[in-house]
Amino acid sequence: MEQQNYYLKLNVALEALIDRWYAWSHLVSPATAAMNIKERHLKIMQSYIKSPKTHAAAVKRPEMLGGPFIDYEGGRVDEIKDLYEDTIVKRKKMLELYESIHELNTMLQKNAIGYSLDPLYKEVPESLQGMVELYYDLNNRPNFRFFESLLYNSEFYDESTQSVSLQLVDADDARSFVLSTPRLDDENLIHLDIRFKDALIDELFRMKRTPGSYTDIMKKLNVKPEQEELFKSFFTTEAPKKYERYTGSGIRTRYFGHACVLVETSETSILVDPVISYDGYETDVNRYTINDLPEEIDYVLITHNHQDHVLLETLLQLRHSIKQIVVPSSGKGDVQDPSLKLMFNAIGFDNVIELDDMETITLDRCTITGLPFIGEHSDIDIRSKLCYHVELHNKFRVLFAADSCNVEPKVYERIHQLVGDIDVLFLGMECDGAPLSWLYGPLMFEKLPREMDQSRRLAGCDYKQGEALVDIFSPKNVFVYAMGLEPWLVFISSLKYTDESKPIVESNRLVDECRSRGIDAERLFGEKTIEY
Known part of the structure; x- marks a missing residue:
């Protein structure tokens, strides 16, 4: 050997x-x-x-x-x-950090009553001194933010x-x-x-x-x-199959499962929310794997900071292949909204680009624009989330809406005035969603009453919200994705559906409605290749 x-x-x-x-x-x-x-x-x-x-x-x-x-x-x-x-x-240090964060919050809620915060800096727990800024919001409520890069360079990392x-x-x-x-x-x-x-x-x-x-x-x-x-x-010793590079004059999209989509032209490759399955065994569900990816990926786009969209298991395996990784900008030091760029830098990605709402990366015959992503985060102030508008060959437009929940269609009506109609819409419709505490409970300073917790969901679009997006952007193709349907994703998403599950019922309605309008529509599962 x-x-x-x-x-x-x-x-x-x-x-x-x-x-x-x-x-x-x-x-x-x-x-x-x-x-x-x-x-x-x-x-x-x-x-x-x-x-x-x-x-x-x-x-x-x-x-x-x-x-x-x-x-x-x-x-x-x-x-x-x-x-x-x-x-x-x-x-021990991290448990001290936990206690210091709670001590700081308690001190602020008690002592910051509208007067200058300058005297309170000396009341900041010693382990956090020099790493936080105190502030009031415009409703005169006190809060604090970390200088997060300093946290990474302290004993807490x-x-x-x-x-x-x-x-x-x-x-x-x-x-x-x-x-x-x-x-x-x-x-x-x-x-x-x-x-x-x-x-x-x-x-x-x-x-x-x-x-x-x-x-x-x-x-x-x-x-x-x-x-x-x-x-x-x-x-x-058996060599894997060779990747077949796309050489056509158009565009090819490949669905890899969940929210992972590869968009290719003969010049450019863009991979969204990488979640790559494995090969080398018999399976009833067809799937694309690492050998269906180009050996060099020009851009990886991350839509938001949830564990099924920032999958370190996949990203670390692909790190050597990724030229640039694009992430949404965060809230700059808020506890609940840590910086994706700093996180990726810390684990060996030195090629990270932060993008804000309506900010564009311009390439040869390709532009990538970050669009507002609303909902799905339990109404918590989280900024590290973007939809992506990708324009290829100066004419073909794809919108990745991921788990954005269209609770306010006027946002996307305004966006449409700027970007126009699209050709393809990828839309998440996991519209049940877990309650706030499932993911964000450990970050809350006070436990929410059950009724409030249950009302604030990690949910994507339902039928009406999805239909409104279709009405606004007039896509030629609509693909429902990011549903956690694939069997190999249960250990990440914990989702299993029946035919009666709300996300299945609602997405079926949207697919049927689109088809009745002459729009090519499908709820994706396993793998899918489309060439345009």
């Missing part, structure tokens, strides 16, 4: 981990990480240690999918207890908590839900103590297309001797 060049198998998955929990952007950014460690991780582990059977029963119930329940069948309690205790010790795991996945990719179950040791997993920004990740995943030395990469990754046989099983 040492004398031959080997390829990494196409169904080798990478999980980026922090404290052995599946990493997403809020676990990288220091302030949101502190809140999630305290209010999500420790509470879930504490609950499991106290009542593992309750968790075991809950994960078997479909209606509890995505809930705060550890998926180890009621076992491995001692290992969860060890992880809990390790977290208390190793993440600890790369030693980062690691990655490697595993072979099968057709349904049936992993435990990412927000609820930490990744313990397993005979089928290889955990590697390397940081997310480490170029070894790029070297390893280049081998899915370019053969390399199995022995060299094994030594560089410090694979344990007892896991060498498992590591060998991740490699093959």
Whole structure:
């Protein structure tokens, strides 16, 4: 084996981990990480240690999918207890950060009553002094913002908590839900103590297309001797199929599942919200994988800062292929809206462009414009979200609306006056949506009453809202996407639908309505290629 060049198998998955929990952007950014460690991780582990059977029963119930329940069948309690205790010790600084953030907020709510805030800087908790600005909003309510880059350069950003795991996945990719179950040791997993920004990740995943030395990469990754046989099983001498570059004079779009779409011309490739499935096994659901992507991707567009749209598992594997990554600008230091640019910089992406509403990137025969994205964030002040208007060949226009919920059509009526009609609309219609607390609960300073929590949803467009977008932009093609329908996405989205589920019913109505108007429409699933 040492004398031959080997390829990494196409169904080798990478999980980026922090404290052995599946990493997403809020676990990288220091302030949101502190809140999630305290209010999500420790509470879930504490609950499991106290009542593992309750968790075991809950994960078997479909209606509890995505809930705060550890998926180890009621076992491995001692290992969860060890992880809990390790977290208390190793993440002492982050728990102090959590307490300091709450102390700062309490102090402001009590003492900032409309007078100058200057005297209150000396009341800021010592660990946060020099890293925050105090302010009033125009309703005279006090708040604070972080100088977030300083947080990343403080003791609160600890790369030693980062690691990655490697595993072979099968057709349904049936992993435990990412927000609820930490990744313990397993005979089928290889955990590697390397940081997310480490170029070894790029070297390893280049081998899915370019053969390399199995022995060299094994030594560089410090694979344990007892896991060498498992590591060998991740490699093959069989070359993958070659990517067929698009050479036509028009445009090709490829749907990869969920909100991931590749747009190509003969000159340019644009990949939106990368969520790439795996290949190398028999499956009932056709899917595109990494070998259906160009070896160099000109632009990756990120629509918003949720774990199913900023998937580090995919992005780290593709990092060596990405020329530029475009992200929405954030709220500049608000706890609930950490900077995507700073997060990506911290984990090894040095090619990040921030875009604001109605700001445009101009390329040769291609423009990318960020459009306002409204709704879907539980009415919290979050700015790091954009729809994207992509114009190709100075005539063909595609709008990626992702999970934007058209609660105020007049916004898009005004936008239409500037950008005109479009050719293709990609629209998310997961219109049930989880309540605010499901994702943002750990960041809230006070727990909301249940009725308020349930009313503020992480929801996309329903039929009426989608129809209004169609009326405004007059697309020739409408594709419903970002529904989490694909079976390999359940571990990220926790969604499973029936024919009676509201998102299915509402999206069926929109598709039928579009077709009745002569508009080509479809709810996407698995894979789809369209050439224009």
